[in-house]
Amino acid sequence: MTDLDATTLRAAYDTQLRPDLPDPVPAGVTVEQDGPLYRVLGLDHRGFLTYRDLRGLTGVALDELIARQVELFRRRGEQVEWKLFGHDEPADLADRLRAAGFVPEEQESVVIGPVAPLAAALPVLPEGVRLREVTARADLDRIVAMEEAVWQADRSHLGAALERELTTDPQSITVVVAEAGETVVSAGWVRYPSNTGFASLWGGSTLPQWRRRGIYRALVVHRARLAAQRDRTLLQVDASDDSRPILERLGLVVVTTTTPYVYTP
Template identity: 70%
Template sequence: MTDLDVVALRNAFDSQLRPEAPDPVPAGVTVERDGPLVRVRGMFGRGFLTYRDLDGLRGDELTALIERQRDHFRQLGEPVEWKHYAHDEPADLPDRLRAAGFAPEDEETVVVGPVASLAATMPVVPDGVRLREVTARADLDRIAAMEEEVWQADRSHHAGMLESELAAAPDGLTVVVAEETDGGRVVSAGWIRYERGSSFASLWGGATLAQWRGRGIYRALVVHRARLADARGYAFLQVDASDDSRPILQRLGLVAITTTTPYVYTP
């Protein structure tokens, strides 16, 4: 497999990273199976449905599987996300999800690229900003506050979830903040998960305060985390990229392998 072989990278992504269930399972999180689906509760404010493939289910059998998930979370009174990829089969899966009451959110592009070339560079931040790896709850709360300012929505559950993940597997992820050297305000943050039993590490977060955008902070966070992955022997980085971050990541050498859309049912 070459670094830019899109089909091979997508196959490796499917076989090594899906289903996207936490391992080990943090406190307060439950993981259940329903046929080919993995059902996760207790992470980031809503349930999560993931799978490697759907075992060839089609027609009424597939509809029944979808409706069981909807009914399960309706009884719990909790929203749930079905994470759909553009190359998933069957082709009419999105139509069946919508018919069952799942609504699509913004599409993201899954990008993958080699660690080594990024790790060979140094992260460069603008004057007045430093990068720091954090584990303390106070720092995680500061990340959540920064994200709330960016997205104008509640992100308090992010701090609790990251704290639980760090407690369950201290070596399973690293959380990095970009903060002002004068006063310590968090202006951006991202974390990296070292996916067990795979050649991939995955990048998350990256929200940046408006006044600090366009100054290389996101790029610096990516490079810093690539160096962490390289030190642990990982070959590839994977990111579910927004339209804002995708061009930056592609300039850094990552390539698009598919797209992903969250379909969300809200009771």
């Protein structure tokens, strides 16, 4: 697919990537279905609620679906995320989630673009920085340390989550670090959802002193090359306001927004 029309790309995203379930499902994780909604339990961070669409649910029926999730996670004493997209229906879904106790976190843009132009480029890095693909837990812990330095928050769940994915199916994800000597200055990973034309990019956090030096862009290009090796034609990213302009300059297109709505018992 080379058509960069946002509507066409969004339709491909909805058809191929949603409902965004773990694939394969790691050990200890379970997926349950409640009507059009899927519940993912056993993740390291918090529960996850996802769907392709809500099959026309509105009003009382939709409120009841939401209430069932609140009650289940209240009993579990566990946070849960409802991943809401800007084009989801009904239009008042966000209001209904807030009324049920869900709180919105930072909105991101879903951007999509072709793999081929990026895969044809070469990653350009500052002197002294290299990219390396990693699988060892020690390297994953170094990524966690970098993430915690960037965000000033506990990110310990990330190391365990990445390790579990790599153990479950090492062909489904590639983790890449940008290193200056022994220091991880940035990191990102690419997932290859099965039976799709997509690769999805995640991570990308960079230590403040190493920003605006082309490292994030180089990580994107490197992962695009990995995607091309697996015959993927489209890249997808949930992009922050910082990374979205970089990705747009690289040829990706905003197709919708996504906002985590989080319920905390």
